[in-house]
Amino acid sequence: MYPDTLHILLAEDDQDDRMLFTNVFDEVKMNHMLHICEDGLSLMKYLQNTEETPHILFLDLNMPEKSGIDCLKEIKNDPRLKDITIAIYSSFSIPSTIEQTFVLGANVYIKKPNDFENLRKILTEIIYINWQYMTDGLNKENFMMNY
Amino acid sequence: MKLDTVSMNLYLKHNIDKACRVIMQEQLDKLGFEYKLIDRGNVYFPKPIPISQYIKLHDALYKYGIEIIDNKKVILVQKVKLLISAMLTNDDLPVMKISAFLSTELQENFRTISHIFTEVCYISIENFIIIHKIELVKQLLMIDHLSLTEISFKLHYSSVAHLSNQFKKVTGLTPSIFQKLAHRKRKHQAAAIN
Numbered sequence: 001m002y003p004d005t006l007h008i009l010l011a012e013d014d015q016d017d018r019m020l021f022t023n024v025f026d027e028v029k030m031n032h033m034l035h036i037c038e039d040g041l042s043l044m045k046y047l048q049n050t051e052e053t054p055h056i057l058f059l060d061l062n063m064p065e066k067s068g069i070d071c072l073k074e075i076k077n078d079p080r081l082k083d084i085t086i087a088i089y090s091s092f093s094i095p096s097t098i099e100q101t102f103v104l105g106a107n108v109y110i111k112k113p114n115d116f117e118n119l120r121k122i123l124t125e126i127i128y129i130n131w132q133y134m135t136d137g138l139n140k141e142n143f144m145m146n147y
Numbered sequence: 148m149k150l151d152t153v154s155m156n157l158y159l160k161h162n163i164d165k166a167c168r169v170i171m172q173e174q175l176d177k178l179g180f181e182y183k184l185i186d187r188g189n190v191y192f193p194k195p196i197p198i199s200q201y202i203k204l205h206d207a208l209y210k211y212g213i214e215i216i217d218n219k220k221v222i223l224v225q226k227v228k229l230l231i232s233a234m235l236t237n238d239d240l241p242v243m244k245i246s247a248f249l250s251t252e253l254q255e256n257f258r259t260i261s262h263i264f265t266e267v268c269y270i271s272i273e274n275f276i277i278i279h280k281i282e283l284v285k286q287l288l289m290i291d292h293l294s295l296t297e298i299s300f301k302l303h304y305s306s307v308a309h310l311s312n313q314f315k316k317v318t319g320l321t322p323s324i325f326q327k328l329a330h331r332k333r334k335h336q337a338a339a340i341n
Contacts, residue, residue: 029269030269077339099328099331102328102332103328103331103332103335104335105332105336109319128269128270129270129278131268131269132268132270132275132278135268136228136279138279138282139282139285139286141329141332141333142282142285142286142289142329144318144320144325144328144329145317145318145319145320146318146319146320147319
């Protein structure tokens with residue numbers, strides 16, 4: 001009835017942020033698997049080649065070479081990938097950018113919080129809420145959250 | 148040979164089947180069940196057992212490395228979800244406290260229900276209800292073009308302000324911004340298909 005393991009994918013070019021995310025995910029009670037891509041190009045390459053698409057992708061907006069927005073567009077245009085939940089992650093909170101990501105199909109926009117405790121709370125909540133969308137047949141089209 | 152002065156090794160032979168049967172019998176007797184041990188991997192209960200007793204048995208056996216292969220908890224959670232969804236979407240159901248409603252319907256202590264729910268779903272029943280209510284608000288905002296006042300009345304919110312605050316707290320967006328973005332998203336998707 002429920003998937004055994006939650007597949008989480010993280011695309012983040014900053015090493016410190018990767019550490020932060022990994023630390024938070026280590027505490028998540030749910031059975032899960034984490035894969036990390038270090039930039040947009042390797043993210044798209046990974047997604048094209050993986051057989052099991054992730055359930056949720058945490059996507060940094062500002063990455064060199066291929067930006068988060070470009071990745072978001074490509075993912076949403078790919079029928080095989082378009083159902084992945086996408087949580088955008090950024091140091092900036094510009095209303096027009098936030099709106100653009102939602103219109104393009106992102107589900108969550110996270111303005112990077114200043115402290116670890118807040119990040120932990122936000123990421124855990126997103127994972128659990130996404131789980132509700134996955135297991136309870138909620139309409140993913142209406143899944144939009146802004147942190 | 149004096150046992151207390153010389154160190155020694157004892158070598159043991161186990162009858163696993165018998166050990167398991169004895170443990171099962173002891174634990175089942177202790178909890179006062181009517182049961183029949185079919186074999187060491189199968190117990191038959193002629194009468195239904197309450198969830199609280201089931202959990203006691205589960206925990207008692209777990210200590211011995213014996214796990215119940217069953218998803219009774221998942222079944223309970225499904226029942227809770229169905230009841231909540233019925234309560235949210237059916238106008239005819241009496242408006243009562245959810246704890247009273249669930250424990251009456253399921254004939255079970257609310258604390259037990261609540262505990263199992265959080266264990267299986269990772270969120271509390273209260274949060275589950277809020278998330279689902281907000282989902283209904285979103286649907287109504289998109290489909291029926293009802294006013295926020297009408298929606299708050301339909302979903303038994305005490306006021307529009309309460310609904311707006313809860314919506315903002317859960318989604319980080321106001322209902323009107325959500326509505327605007329959802330429409331723009333639909334237009335964008337429609338344009339992408341054509």
